[in-house]
Amino acid sequence: MKKYFIQKSPFIVPTTDGKLIEEHHGLATTNNLGISIAHMIAPPGWSEPFQTPEFDEYTYIIKGKKQFIIEDETIVLETGQSIKIEKNTRVQYSNPFDEPCEYLAICTPAFSMDMVNREEN
DSSP: OOSOOOOOSOEEOOOSSSOEEEEEESHHHHOOSSOEEEEEEEOTTEEOOOBOOSSEEEEEEEESEEEEEETTEEEEEETTOEEEEOTTOOEEEEEOSSSOEEEEEEEESOOOHHHHOBOOO
């Protein structure tokens, strides 16, 4: 039995906002409760509602810029930068810029809609 797994078919999460989400490891792909790893591309003008996730989230920007409103502070990350946002922190993610933002998101434990706690618009 091999002690590794190469992900060749990530789960493409259906979205209605133009964002590409490819989950490589996590609940939807490998039934892993401990971690999720996703490759994402947020189009210009994209945003999500505020949320208070019950997981730590790490984001690494591959290309472009991404805006975070964490509690009451606005932060913009650029190519090559990363951030860890601790669980139970109110945050909003967006790309108010003119170019797409490509990034990796890693959540521990794994991302789950039941644990994201999105606010109503």
